[in-house]
Amino acid sequence: xxxxxxxxxxxxTTLLLSLPFVGFLALAMASRRVSAWLAILTxxxxxVVAFVLALNLPDQPLTIQTAWADLSGTLFSISFRLDSIxxxxxxxxxxxxxxxxxxxxxYLHDEPRLRRYFAYLQLFxxxxxxxxxAGNLLVMYAFWELVGLASxxxxxxxxxxxxxxxxxxxAFLMNRVxxxxxxxxxxxxxxxxxxxDFSVLDTAVVGGALPTALGLCLFMGCMxxxxxxPLLTWLPDAMEGPTPVSALLHxxxxxxxxxxxxxxxxxxxxxxxxxxxxxIGTITTVWGGYxxxxxxxxxxxxxxxxxxxxxxxVAAMGTNNVSGAMFHLLTHAFFKAGLFLSAGAVIHAVHxxxxxHMGGLRQTLPITFWGYTFCAAALAGVxxxxxxxxxxxxxxxxxxxxxxxxxGLASLIPIxxxxxxxxxxxxxxxxxxxxxxxxxxxxxxxxxxxxxxNWLMRGPVVLLAILSLGFWFSINPFSVHGSWFFRLIPTxxxxxxxxxxxxxxxxxxxxxxxxxxxxAPRTDTIAVRLSLEYGFLDSLFQYLVINPTQKLAxxxxxxxxxxxxxxxxxxxxxxxxxxxxxxxxxRLVIDGVVNGAAWIASFFxxxxxxxxxxxxxxxxxxTVVGLVLVLWWLLY
Amino acid sequence: xxxxxxxxxxxxxxxxxxxxxAVVLLKRHAIVxxxxxxxxxxxxxxxxxxxxxxxxxxxxxxxxxxxxxVVAAAESAVALAIxxxxxxxxxxxxxxxxxxxxx
Numbered sequence: 001x002x003x004x005x006x007x008x009x010x011x012x013t014t015l016l017l018s019l020p021f022v023g024f025l026a027l028a029m030a031s032r033r034v035s036a037w038l039a040i041l042t043x044x045x046x047x048v049v050a051f052v053l054a055l056n057l058p059d060q061p062l063t064i065q066t067a068w069a070d071l072s073g074t075l076f077s078i079s080f081r082l083d084s085i086x087x088x089x090x091x092x093x094x095x096x097x098x099x100x101x102x103x104x105x106x107y108l109h110d111e112p113r114l115r116r117y118f119a120y121l122q123l124f125x126x127x128x129x130x131x132x133x134a135g136n137l138l139v140m141y142a143f144w145e146l147v148g149l150a151s152x153x154x155x156x157x158x159x160x161x162x163x164x165x166x167x168x169x170x171a172f173l174m175n176r177v178x179x180x181x182x183x184x185x186x187x188x189x190x191x192x193x194x195x196x197d198f199s200v201l202d203t204a205v206v207g208g209a210l211p212t213a214l215g216l217c218l219f220m221g222c223m224x225x226x227x228x229x230p231l232l233t234w235l236p237d238a239m240e241g242p243t244p245v246s247a248l249l250h251x252x253x254x255x256x257x258x259x260x261x262x263x264x265x266x267x268x269x270x271x272x273x274x275x276x277x278x279x280i281g282t283i284t285t286v287w288g289g290y291x292x293x294x295x296x297x298x299x300x301x302x303x304x305x306x307x308x309x310x311x312x313x314v315a316a317m318g319t320n321n322v323s324g325a326m327f328h329l330l331t332h333a334f335f336k337a338g339l340f341l342s343a344g345a346v347i348h349a350v351h352x353x354x355x356x357h358m359g360g361l362r363q364t365l366p367i368t369f370w371g372y373t374f375c376a377a378a379l380a381g382v383x384x385x386x387x388x389x390x391x392x393x394x395x396x397x398x399x400x401x402x403x404x405x406x407x408g409l410a411s412l413i414p415i416x417x418x419x420x421x422x423x424x425x426x427x428x429x430x431x432x433x434x435x436x437x438x439x440x441x442x443x444x445x446x447x448x449x450x451x452x453x454n455w456l457m458r459g460p461v462v463l464l465a466i467l468s469l470g471f472w473f474s475i476n477p478f479s480v481h482g483s484w485f486f487r488l489i490p491t492x493x494x495x496x497x498x499x500x501x502x503x504x505x506x507x508x509x510x511x512x513x514x515x516x517x518x519x520a521p522r523t524d525t526i527a528v529r530l531s532l533e534y535g536f537l538d539s540l541f542q543y544l545v546i547n548p549t550q551k552l553a554x555x556x557x558x559x560x561x562x563x564x565x566x567x568x569x570x571x572x573x574x575x576x577x578x579x580x581x582x583x584x585x586x587r588l589v590i591d592g593v594v595n596g597a598a599w600i601a602s603f604f605x606x607x608x609x610x611x612x613x614x615x616x617x618x619x620x621x622x623t624v625v626g627l628v629l630v631l632w633w634l635l636y
Numbered sequence: 637x638x639x640x641x642x643x644x645x646x647x648x649x650x651x652x653x654x655x656x657x658a659v660v661l662l663k664r665h666a667i668v669x670x671x672x673x674x675x676x677x678x679x680x681x682x683x684x685x686x687x688x689x690x691x692x693x694x695x696x697x698x699x700x701x702x703x704x705x706v707v708a709a710a711e712s713a714v715a716l717a718i719x720x721x722x723x724x725x726x727x728x729x730x731x732x733x734x735x736x737x738x739x
Contacts, residue, residue, distance in 0.1 A: 613735060613738075614734075614735030614736060614738025615731065615737075616669075616737070617660070619737075620660060620661060
């Protein structure tokens with residue numbers, strides 16, 4: 001748009017952010033019948049607004065600011081920031097959320113708590129928009145926690161299942177670990193720079209020394225939300241939520257938040273912190289990829305592939321390749337949402353999540369099959385699809401970074417990343433075969449009763465599969481250079497590695513062949529168990545964290561019972577004894593004095609009363625005695 | 637006339653007074669108590685008459701004794717009347733049973 005029309009951008013941004021929250025409140029009051037369409041209407045309106053905003057994006061990042069708290073001269077403000085990354089994320093979040101909600105209408109049509117489901121989704125979307133639009137770390141942290149809450153509610157949506165509520169708790173608690181680090185990182189940022197505003201921070205840090213601890217603490221937040229090693233075990237458990245929620249969670253909202261955070265705070269990361277981040281990303285991507293290899297649950301394979309891809313994005317961030325990471329986030333959002341939605345369609349058809357009870361479904365679910373195929377191929381990095389492009393961007397960035405690092409060890413990172421993309425093909429091909437090829441193995445539902453879902457569910461899958469094609473992002477199918485994306489989000493000059501594309505294609509081919517041929521392994525070998533239990537991380541946590549914590553808690557409870565309760569009880573007993581003594585003193589001394597006084601009074605009363613007996617003769621006697629006494633006293 | 641030794645009078649008077657006092661204090665019947673009072677009055681009279689010998693000119697003691705007798709007669713009359721009324725009222729003249737003064 002060459003002529004800048006004076007669009008009320010800030011007004012639109014505020015409207016955009018408040019829409020889902022209004023939707024959340026409205027859904028809380030709406031009837032069940034209209035709730036789904038109300039939610040979809042809200043999100044599609046938001047989508048349109050986000051699109052308009054993106055088309056009218058100002059040249060400079062736009063900041064909307066309003067004072068929040070003035071603490072002894074330090075002003076903390078609520079500020080929102082709209083720039084190209086934010087606009088991209090706005091469209092992405094709205095688009096995926098819209099498709100997921102349309103899909104949910106059909107997928108959850110029997111669900112009695114539909115209204116609550118859509119209300120939670122709106123809350124989730126709103127919280128994510130808040131993170132995307134946040135203009136300083138404090139606001140981001142607030143929405144960050146809101147995402148945590150919404151994810152807790154959605155993962156534990158089937159609250160009647162103990163496993164679901166456990167998974168929700170686990171996700172929430174593991175996120176808390178990361179969030180604690182994030183909060184400390186925010187404090188460190190404020191301590192170092194006296195501001196939390198992104199626009200100020202971007203320029204403030206140039207030239208100054210950066211504390212590595214600051215970057216690592218902030219990265220802790222990403223570690224929790226984006227399921228990085230070692231905080232990755234909540235993500236597979238989060239599959240307890242409804243499948244469309246998994247799609248939203250894994251594609252556009254929750255786990256993307258960590259990557260987005262890294263993009264925002266990237267100027268604050270010191271070179272050492274970046275190395276650690278790259279390393280953790282690499283470990284995560286290999287760990288996740290290997291864990292996906294032998295899973296039997298259709299959703300768990302996808303969950304670990306998400307872990308793996310997130311590790312790839314984090315590694316890209318660590319290798320100074322923000323645009324590559326954001327690009328992969330974008331492409332990944334489409335094909336991962338597509339994969340989850342097709343997995344949902346498969347589950348809808350066969351009523352199980354166990355891939356050992358599927359097989360041969362390509363005849364009865366042709367559209368789901370093709371949607372799944374395109375999305376999986378994109379995920380695995382097959383040429384002509386979007387995943388290939390973004391992985392190539394990340395890998396070339398990583399090799400470029402490694403070539404500038406001292407020592408040969410740095411090149412292990414890009415090599416590991418390259419191998420992990422081969423691993424991706426391996427497990428995706430295995431899953432593809434288990435679901436759609438071979439013989440049908442489900443005894444409960446005959447093959448001819450499995451059928452495609454209706455168009456509300458098929459439509460989003462088809463749309464997402466189409467968006468997984470490479471040419472939307474780059475005309476050149478083997479290189480991403482010159483793509484519109486990198487004009488939008490500029491990338492530092494990267495070396496181009498001509499051998500990279502053929503090498504990835506070769507790896508993909510080998511991985512695909514091996515994965516397709518892979519037989520069901522015995523489950524008792526150590527290699528398989530290592531994958532199934534994702535590197536025994538949960539057991540490790542059990543031994544390292546949970547058991548000591550429980551022991552400490554038991555110890556504290558015993559101390560409480562014995563020491564504190566004992567002290568209180570002894571104090572109580574002492575008080576009771578003292579009270580008895582006081583009562584005795586009261587009765588004997590104080591009452592004694594009073595009673596004694598009364599007794600003396602009554603004694604004298606009796607005495608004097610006995611004198612006043614009304615008998616004349618005793619009066620005379622007294623008179624006589626008195627007279628005698630007076631005489632005696634007078635005379636002697 | 638040989639004057640009688642005055643201390644004999646005094647002994648008789650004291651004895652009479654003591655007997656009268658004992659009667660007043662110990663006897664239960666109102667009339668008897670009144671009799672005791674008469675005895676005491678007469679013991680006083682003996683003393684008055686006995687000491688009157690030291691005042692031969694004016695005989696004030698004897699005069700006072702006569703006066704006491706008159707007053708005692710009047711007193712007896714009044715007292716007996718009261719006793720009569722008391723008896724009528726309470727149907728008794730036993731002083732032990734008359735304790736209206738206690739009220």
